[in-house]
Each structure stands twice: as structure tokens, then as C-alpha cells.
Amino acid sequence: MDFWFSYIALASIYVLLGLSTNLLVGIAGIFSVSQAAVFGVGAYIVAFFLMNETMSFLPALAIAALCCIALNILVTLPALRVSGDYFVVTSFGIQLLATAVFTNWTDGTGGANGLPGIPPPDLAGKALESSGEVVSLCVAGMGLGCLIFWLVMRAPFGRLLRAIREDELAVAAAGKSVLRAKVSAAALAGAFAGTAGGLYATFLSFIDPSSFDLDSSILLLTMVVVGGARTLAGSILGPFLLLALPQILTLVDIPTTVAAAARQLIYGVLLIAFMLFRPQGLAGEKL
Amino acid sequence: MLALQLLCNGIVTGCALGIVAVSFSLVYATTKIFHVAHAGVYTMSGYVAWSLLRHGFPAPIAFVGAIAAATALGALIQGVLYARLERRRATHLVVLIASLGTLAVIQNILAAVFTANILQFELPWGSQVFHLGGNVRLTMTQLLTVLVNVAAYGGVMWFSHGTILGKQIRAVASNPFLAEIVRLQPRRVHIYVMAIASALVCLPGILVPLDFGLQPYNGVTPLLTATIAMIAGGVGSITGAFVLAIVITELQNMSLLFIPGEWSIGVTFFIFVVFMLFRPTGLFAAAR
Numbered sequence: 001m002d003f004w005f006s007y008i009a010l011a012s013i014y015v016l017l018g019l020s021t022n023l024l025v026g027i028a029g030i031f032s033v034s035q036a037a038v039f040g041v042g043a044y045i046v047a048f049f050l051m052n053e054t055m056s057f058l059p060a061l062a063i064a065a066l067c068c069i070a071l072n073i074l075v076t077l078p079a080l081r082v083s084g085d086y087f088v089v090t091s092f093g094i095q096l097l098a099t100a101v102f103t104n105w106t107d108g109t110g111g112a113n114g115l116p117g118i119p120p121p122d123l124a125g126k127a128l129e130s131s132g133e134v135v136s137l138c139v140a141g142m143g144l145g146c147l148i149f150w151l152v153m154r155a156p157f158g159r160l161l162r163a164i165r166e167d168e169l170a171v172a173a174a175g176k177s178v179l180r181a182k183v184s185a186a187a188l189a190g191a192f193a194g195t196a197g198g199l200y201a202t203f204l205s206f207i208d209p210s211s212f213d214l215d216s217s218i219l220l221l222t223m224v225v226v227g228g229a230r231t232l233a234g235s236i237l238g239p240f241l242l243l244a245l246p247q248i249l250t251l252v253d254i255p256t257t258v259a260a261a262a263r264q265l266i267y268g269v270l271l272i273a274f275m276l277f278r279p280q281g282l283a284g285e286k287l
Numbered sequence: 288m289l290a291l292q293l294l295c296n297g298i299v300t301g302c303a304l305g306i307v308a309v310s311f312s313l314v315y316a317t318t319k320i321f322h323v324a325h326a327g328v329y330t331m332s333g334y335v336a337w338s339l340l341r342h343g344f345p346a347p348i349a350f351v352g353a354i355a356a357a358t359a360l361g362a363l364i365q366g367v368l369y370a371r372l373e374r375r376r377a378t379h380l381v382v383l384i385a386s387l388g389t390l391a392v393i394q395n396i397l398a399a400v401f402t403a404n405i406l407q408f409e410l411p412w413g414s415q416v417f418h419l420g421g422n423v424r425l426t427m428t429q430l431l432t433v434l435v436n437v438a439a440y441g442g443v444m445w446f447s448h449g450t451i452l453g454k455q456i457r458a459v460a461s462n463p464f465l466a467e468i469v470r471l472q473p474r475r476v477h478i479y480v481m482a483i484a485s486a487l488v489c490l491p492g493i494l495v496p497l498d499f500g501l502q503p504y505n506g507v508t509p510l511l512t513a514t515i516a517m518i519a520g521g522v523g524s525i526t527g528a529f530v531l532a533i534v535i536t537e538l539q540n541m542s543l544l545f546i547p548g549e550w551s552i553g554v555t556f557f558i559f560v561v562f563m564l565f566r567p568t569g570l571f572a573a574a575r
Contacts (some may be wrong), residue, residue: 023343029378029380031380031383031384033387046356046453047425067374077564078560078564081567085379086322086563086567088321088383088514089511089514089515089559092507092511093511093515093552093556094556095427096508096511096556097552097553097556100549100550100552103549104547104549104550144489148380156552164526190301196290214504214507218387218391221384221387225384228508233318257402259404260398260423261395261398261399261503262395262398262399264391264394264395264398265391265392265395265396265399267391268388268389268390268391268392268394268395268480269387269388269392271385271387271391272368272385272389272390272392274371274387275377275381275382275384275385275388276368276371276372276385279377279381287378287380287381
């Protein structure tokens with residue numbers, strides 16, 4: 001039963017991250033391998049506020065989301081003004097820089113040992129102690145995220161984003177600011193990633209840099225690619241499928257030293273195979 | 288004296304990264320692919336050399352074997368993956384994701400076979416020390432790194448301006464449609480470029496680990512520095528990429544005097560942001 005609880009909670013959190021990655025990669029068409037870094041910033045901020053008992057869970061989550069919005073705007077703005085390819089460099093740079101900060105800033109992040117003992121989330125003054133309550137919170141977060149994503153994509157703003165994917169030049173000629181739309185999508189992606197980070201920190205009550213490194217960013221990208229770009233269904237399907245993969249791998253008898261590499265290897269193979277044979281993913285639209 | 292030693296180390300690493308930048312720039316300027324998997328080719332070449340040495344082959348044969356393996360891998364990536372994606376008119380983003388997938392595959396095959404621990408080369412002549420005036424020391428490996436990579440830079444300059452294939456590559460880079468019309472066969476030229484660039488990246492790919500050891504995930508940071516050098520130097524300019532790689536590594540090494548080494552990625556990235564804000568087309572862009 002515990003296994004199912006943690007699977008559903010983690011999958012819910014990763015659905016939020018999948019939505020975030022989908023907004024950037026699928027919808028705005030920006031290649032990003034730094035979503036795990038933004039996720040990590042959210043997680044560390046919420047962990048910091050809860051461990052120092054400065055404030056309760058929801059305000060901390062709001063601050064984390066705001067910081068991640070600001071971070072994403074700051075990251076996307078200069079690179080998008082120049083050329084799409086430069087964003088690849090920015091993205092790799094931010095990811096490696098974030099890993100360096102998470103690992104080396106021992107006072108703030110606990111360094112490589114991570115931060116243990118993060119208190120459980122609280123709502124309206126009541127701490128959510130039981131795992132059932134925390135799982136419900138994560139699922140509620142996922143539901144809210146999906147609702148927002150669905151509403152945004154139905155709104156005129158969503159149509160604008162779709163139009164940009166079809167023909168950027170035509171959108172610009174119609175008098176819409178492509179840059180502003182892309183940066184707004186990135187900001188929304190930041191809010192999702194920050195919220196997911198806060199939920200992740202309180203759910204596991206322990207965070208360390210290994211959850212927020214380049215490999216995790218590749219995992220997030222794989223989730224979107226496998227699930228399918230630009231659709232809600234794809235963003236939900238990908239995380240649920242890929243989080244089941246490590247469990248399937250435990251059935252196969254491979255030594256633990258190779259297990260991590262084997263998992264990443266499968267993500268890599270999935271990325272190549274889907275790009276070659278099914279770029280739209282299982283339930284997505286043309287990438 | 289520490290400053291002088293750091294200056295020398297900076298030139299050594301800078302020359303090595305210069306060739307990474309030059310080879311990446313060749314691919315990027317010609318195929319327009321942001322070839323992230325180049326980091327995988329870079330890492331793999333070191334591992335091939337290491338395992339050939341481990342099996343008792345003499346150093347020159349091991350190095351040539353590594354270069355051959357990298358060349359084949361580069362041509363394979365272009366021929367099997369990129370060319371196929373291009374035929375299907377895949378978007379830029381799709382190619383980029385496939386390239387990232389290739390990088391993950393190469394790195395993790397290496398990690399699964401050789402474990403993720405650091406492997407050191409056991410070549411006694413490599414650590415032979417030369418004293419240059421003052422207290423500055425250079426090892427045989429470092430000296431070799433500078434000589435080989437500067438020679439490689441000269442070789443690339445001669446190749447791309449003095450040989451037919453080099454001129455064809457530049458023609459395809461500057462106008463693929465026109466090149467197709469005059470029967471230059473861009474697809475075949477793309478495979479040559481990838482093979483040449485992969486052979487080139489082998490040189491730093493072997494020489495740098497001789498000094499610092501091998502790790503499967505160690506290719507990304509050099510590639511990042513190299514791409515920043517390419518952008519700062521101006522895309523398409525070979526000299527720009529090579530010179531800026533040396534300048535950036537030099538700044539990074541000098542920053543060690545004030546900032547602890549684990550933050551050097553921050554210094555590199557800061558240089559990139561400065562260029563992004565003030566000179567996004569790069570320093571040598573006019574020289575194209």
C-alpha cells in the first residue's frame with residue numbers, strides 16, 4: 001500500500017513538472033535541460049522556510065513559485081532575444097550552475113548530504129502527518145495544475161502559443177509579440193516547477209542535489225517526449241509511465257552499480273527512438 | 288608564482304578546449320545542428336584509448352585506435368540519425384532532443400561498462416616534469432597537449448582554406464541550396480564534416496584525461512565552455528573559437544586566485560551572459 005501511495009504522490013509531482021516542461025519544450029518550442037534546476041530551487045526554498053519555521057506551507061509555496069517565475073524569466077529573456085540555439089547553452093549552463101550551488105553552498109543547502117528532516121506540509125494550521133493526507137495534497141496540486149493548463153490552453157493566450165509553434169513569422173506579422181508570449185509561457189512553467197519542488201520537499205522530507213541534476217532534467221524531457229508534446233494527456237501519461245520504469249527494472253536482475261546507468265541509458269534510447277519514429281509521443285501533437 | 292603557474296595551466300587547458308570548440312564549430316556551421324552528443328564522442332575517445340592501453344597496446348596505436356573509433360562514431364551519428372531526421376524534415380528541436388538522447392546513451396554505456404569512478408592513465412612518461420623559469424612546472428602531457436592542439440588548429444586552418452574538401456565544406460556551410468545545385472552533395476559532405484570533427488575532438492578527448500583522469504559524465508562541462516567560446520568568438524570563425532576558448536579558460540584559471548574552484552562553472556557562465564548582453568554576434572563574426 002505504501003508503495004502505491006508514494007508512486008501516486010511522486011507521479012502527481014512529476015505531472016506538474018511534465019506540464020512545466022511541456023509548456024517550455026512542447027508549446028513554446030524552447031529546448032530546455034534546466035527544468036530540474038528550477039524544480040530544485042523551489043524545493044530548497046520551501047525546505048528553508050519550513051525548517052526555520054518562518055512561515056507555514058502555503059505562503060512558502062507561493063514564494064517558491066514566485067522565485068521560480070522570476071528565475072525562468074531571467075533565464076529566457078536574454079537568450080530568446082538572440083537565437084534559439086543560444087538557449088541550449090543557457091539551459092545547460094543554468095543546470096550545471098544550479099548543481100554547483102546545491103552541492104557546494106553547504107550553509108544554505110546542506111551540500112551533497114542534502115537537507116534531512118523537512119517538516120510535513122500544513123494546511124490552515126493543521127499539519128498533514130499521515131501519508132494519505134500528503135498524497136491527497138499532491139493529487140490536489142496535480143489536479144489544480146492540470147486545470148490551469150487546460151484553461152490556459154483554451155484561452156486566447158493558448159491559441160497565440162499554438163500559432164507561434166505553427167508560424168512565428170506570421171504571428172509577428174499579425175502584430176503579436178512572440179517574445180512576450182514565449183517569456184509568459186516560461187514564467188508559467190516556472191510557477192509549475194516551483195510548486196512541484198515545494199510538494200516534493202515536503203513529501204519526501206529529505207532533498208539532496210542528486211534529485212535536481214542534469215540527469216533529472218533529461219528524465220523530465222523524456223517524460224514529455226514519451227507522453228506527447230503540447231497536450232494535457234501527454235503530460236499526465238509520460239510521468240506515470242516513466243516512474244513505473246525503475247520498478248520494472250528491479251524485476252530484471254542487474255547489479256545495483258549498473259542500475260542507475262541502465263535507467264539513464266533507457267531514457268536516452270527512448271529519446272532517440274521517439275524522435276525517429278514517433279516525434280509526437282504517445283498522446284501528443286507534432287513536435 | 289601561483290599566478291604564473293595558473294596562467295600556464297590555463298593555456299594548456301585552453302588549447303585543448305580550443306580544439307573542442309573548433310570541431311563543434313565545424314559541425315554547427317555546416318550542418319546547423321547543435322550537436323550536443325559531441326560531448327559523448329569526446330568522452331568515448333578517452334575511454335577507447337584507456338582500454339586499448341590496458342590491453343597492452345603501445346600508446347601510439349591506442350591513440351590511433353581511439354581516433355578511428357571516434358571518427359566512425361561521428362559518421363554513424365550523422366549517417367544513421369541526423370541524416371534520417373533531416374529526410375523526414377524534423378524540426379530543429381527534434382534533432383536537438385535526439386542529440387541529447389545520443390549523449391545520454393553514450394555516457395551511460397560508458398558508465399555501465401567502466402563504472403562511474405575516475406580512471407587514471409598509467410603512462411610513466413606523461414608525468415615527466417619540465418621546469419620553466421621560476422617555479423612554473425609543466426608535465427610532458429601538458430606540453431604535448433599544447434603542441435598537438437596548436438598543430439591541429441593550424442591543420443584545420445590549412446584544411447578548410449587550402450584543400451578541395453575544405454572548400455566544399457565551407458561552400459555547403461555558407462549556402463546548402465547552391466551547393467546542392469552544383470552537385471556538391473551536402474549530405475555526403477555532412478558525413479565528412481562529422482567524421483573530421485569527431486576525429487579532431489579525439490585529440491583533447493585523449494590528452495585532457497591523461498592529466499585529469501576519465502569520468503563518463505565529464506564531457507558536458509568542456510563542451511559547454513567550448514560552445515560558449517564558439518558563440519563569443521563568432522559562429523563560423525575557426526580562429527575566433529580557438530582564441531576565445533583560450534581566453535575563457537585563462538579567465539577561469541585566474542579566477543581561482545579569488546574564487547574556489549568548484550565555482551568556476553559560474554565564471555564561465557558569467558562570461559557567456561556578458562557576451563549575450565553586449566556582443567551576441569561574437570567578436571570575430573565579421574571575419575566570416
